[in-house]
Amino acid sequence: MHQMATRRALTFSIAAVAVAGLLAVGAPATAAPPSAPATNADARSGATAGAASAGSRWSPQPQATSVGSGGAVSSVDAVASRIGLEVLRHGGNAADAAVATAAALGVTEPYSAGIGGGGYFVHFDAKTGEVATIDGRETAPAAMPTDAFIDPATGQPYRFTPELVSSGVSVGVPGTLATWEAALDRFGSKRLPKMLAPAIAVAAAGFTVDETFRSQTLDNKARFAAFPDTAKLFLPGGDAPVVGTTFRNPDLAKTLALIALRGTDAFYEGRLAREIADVVQNPRKDPASPLPAPPGTLTAADLAAYEVVEQAPTHVEYRGLDVYGMAPSSSGGTTVGESLNILENHDLSGETPEASAQSLHLFLEATARAFADRNAYVGDPAFVDVPTETLLSQDFADARDCTIDPSAASVRPVAPGALDAVGCATADAAEPTDTENVSTTHLSVVDKWGNAVAYTLTIEQTGGSAMTVPGRGFLLNNELTDFSTVYNEADPNRIEPGKRPRSSMSPTIVLDGDEVRYVLGSPGGATIITTVTQILLNRIDLGMTLPEAVAAPRASQRNAAVTPAEPEFIDAYGGALGAYGHSFTPSGDRFTSASQIGAAAAIEVAPDGTMTAAAEPVRRGGGTGLVVRPRR
Structure with a gap:
């Protein structure tokens, strides 16, 4: 089950492994030797008292965006990237x-x-075209x-x-x-x-x-x-x-x-x-x-x-692109996919402030409905009959879309959709408490052969x-x-032995034909779903570049009466969206005063092969996107 590495009759010391690793993958091109340990450092663990030098091997500076070729990596951390x-x-x-x-x-x-x-690990094989x-x-x-x-x-x-x-x-x-x-x-x-x-x-x-x-x-x-x-x-x-x-x-x-x-x-x-x-x-x-x-x-x-469980990805088509994500036990793929299917019915634009407000109104309404359906139907498929095919169908999205007023916000929470919906029918279901936390991390990789990973x-x-x-x-x-705190037979996310709790992690790979176009994901608990959806909306529909799409202020409507949003989003769009009936509260998790939503890491591959690795410029201290051969 867990394959054993070949055992060797030698002492595998930390130093030997470290040296072997540096020789195998190479040291950073701009690296200097690591700082010497401080004289009063804890002998076992923790932080040394002496400051590390700026040129320390494992102290590269964040670089949010790189453009070039030969492969790309994006993550929240400069050392890891x-x-x-x-x-x-x-x-x-x-x-x-x-x-x-x-x-x-x-x-x-x-x-x-x-x-x-x-x-959750999503992989695209450029040779076979398989996700x-x-x-x-x-x-x-x-x-x-x-x-x-x-x-x-x-x-x-x-x-x-x-x-x-x-x-x-x-x-x-x-x-x-x-x-x-x-x-x-x-x-x-x-x-x-x-x-x-x-x-x-x-x-x-x-x-x-x-x-x-x-x-x-x-x-x-x-x-x-x-x-x-x-x-x-x-x-x-x-x-x-x-x-x-x-x-x-x-x-x-x-x-x-x-x-x-x-x-x-x-x-x-x-x-x-x-x-x-x-x-x-x-x-x-x-x-x-x-x-x-x-x-x-x-x-x-x-x-x-x-x-581990190896399974097929979720898949929807959006604006002629193929969007692949993580199937349950994650709710990321189904909820991002349903949100995009609803938005597919609308012409979205960011060309004017009025058009941006209209597009964002529809984004908030789409994710509210997708979250209602997530909460009602998604859990670990080994224990719950998850209607994944229905949730990802365009017919189901159309039925959900017909409950949206293009000019006014819905009274929330909205009801989940009926799985056998005809017209705009909805179902009755209780709204479980959302306790998923906002931490986590994400990385995106594309190699020189066109293989890709969103993890x-x-x-x-x-x-x-x-x-x-x-x-x-x-x-x-x-x-x-x-898991939901209180056991309820009707709740797909109820506690059961051996079960995987529902997640919102949404590693996503977007293909254009048989080639990678976007690789993205984010931390942020349940806000991951809205972050990934909003970045795709920003890039594909609203005319932003990928770095702009990642950096843009965010809101996260998860079928609640009030929408948590970053203060910058409220400043930019609160008035215009207020006219639709939306109300906002500054975002922030239950454990810190942070107002930021997510910390995305993304890569775009242009039709000519140019790669843009884009990480957060500010959120969570700023991430690092790197390419093998930077464009001069």
């Missing part, structure tokens, strides 16, 4: 670069991704009861925060490493040890702390402090790492080196699997902390039994469950909070 680019430069394909980039993100973005989580997907979503333990989110002491549901989000009961069986193994086995040209080596080097040598890393740590300081192993790693001396210092994670380097040597069975079986299960069942909490941290039921047997990976909220596996250097996810 650089590593992916070097894989492409040295002959790796899109799948190879995606795995290496993802592994690096698990080091530099440990609060958003890592081997303690899961995700395929890997569902590496976390699963509920086999012994998880349907009332797992009910406090036995009170008989009432645990509060989402602080009880559920920082707990063993929220931890699902991780799928990230199994995803990497499956992706390389099916699509890659390199072996997993070689693709892990750069991440091991970064974990061992360290990377420069930026404002985003420090602020995310401070936002979670109370949660992290409740778990001594997490506090030791991320709160050295009781404070978040200081901007400009070097953060090292040798425990994670050792863990990744172990996996490089022994294969993914080193994670899913044996000692490490038992350690993960023990932490979930017996959270290592500071007795002085008021955090409840209820235990979970995950076992070593659950880890050994984990398998969204996560540990759920920023900092996941806040529980670090002792001595292993990685956080465990809290993905099971994506």
Whole structure:
């Protein structure tokens, strides 16, 4: 099941793996040697006291957009994008670069991704023209009861925060490493040890702390402090790492080196699997902390039994393009697809302020209906009869579109559509509570042969469950909070043992004939769906370039009476859309004061082969899009 790497009779030290990785994929062209460790650095983990030099090997500066040829990588992190680019430069394909980039993100973005989580991998094979997907979503333990989110002491549901989000009961069986193994086995040209080596080097040598890393740590300081192993790693001396210092994670380097040597069975079986299960069942909490941290039921047997699901993508046609996404257990592909099918009925334009307002009004109305249908019908298809074909049909979208008034906002929440709809018929269904969090990360890759990957990976909220596996250097996810809190037989996202909670992750590949045109995705919980839809609307319909489409202010209508929107969106469009009857509230997640929606990473390939790698210029500190051969 989990293919073992060839065992060698040698000591596979961190240093050996790091050197092998740098030799294999090459160091960044502008790199200088890593900064020397500060004299008072923690011997095991955390941030050093000395500032890293500006030219440190693992301290490249963000570069939001690059244009050129030969391959492209886009992610939220400069270090990770650089590593992916070097894989492409040295002959790796899109799948190879995606795995290496993802592994690096698990080091530099440990609060958003890592081997303690899961995700969705969408791949386009330029030779065969096939789009395929890997569902590496976390699963509920086999012994998880349907009332797992009910406090036995009170008989009432645990509060989402602080009880559920920082707990063993929220931890699902991780799928990230199994995803990497499956992706390389099916699509890659390199072996997993070689693709892990750069991440091991970064974990061992360290990377420069930026404002985003420090602020995310401070936002979670109370949660992290409740778990001594997490506090030791991320709160050295009781404070978040200081901007400009070097953060090292040798425990994670050792863990990744172990996996490089022994294969993914080193994670899913044996000692490490038992350690993960023990932490979930017996959270290592500071007795002085008021955090409840209820235990979970995950076992070593659950880890050994984990398998990814390889399945066909979702597909819709939009403006003559083929849009492929992730099928359930993700709701991303069906909900983005339905939204686009509704918008297909309208001529959209951004040529004038009035035309932009009309287009955005229709965008908000389309996503409201798509979310009503998502909530009513989408769950893990292994447990729920999901009407994927109907949700993606143009006939169903037309029936939903006929409930939209082109000149006035609907009274929301709107009802879901009837699956056997004739005309504008709707169905009755309760609106489940949306508890999906806004963290996660995304990467996009296109190689010189035209293969492409859109990969969204996560540990759920920023900092996941806040529980670090002792001595292993990685956080465990809290993905099971994506299930509905209260069990309801009519709810497709109800808790069931072995089930995958519904997700909004929306890795998307858009083809023009048999060639890649766009690759994109974003973090942001349920706002991922609206972010991906809005970027496509901006680029395809409203006349923006890809960098403009990514940078433009966002709103996220998810079938609510009031639409969360970035302040810049409200300033630009609030008045005009108010005339349609829309009302807005400044966006912001439940854990921080951040007002930004998403942090997209996208690539466009022009008909002449020119590649534009576009990441966020501002959101989440700014991302990095790189091409192999930049255009002069």
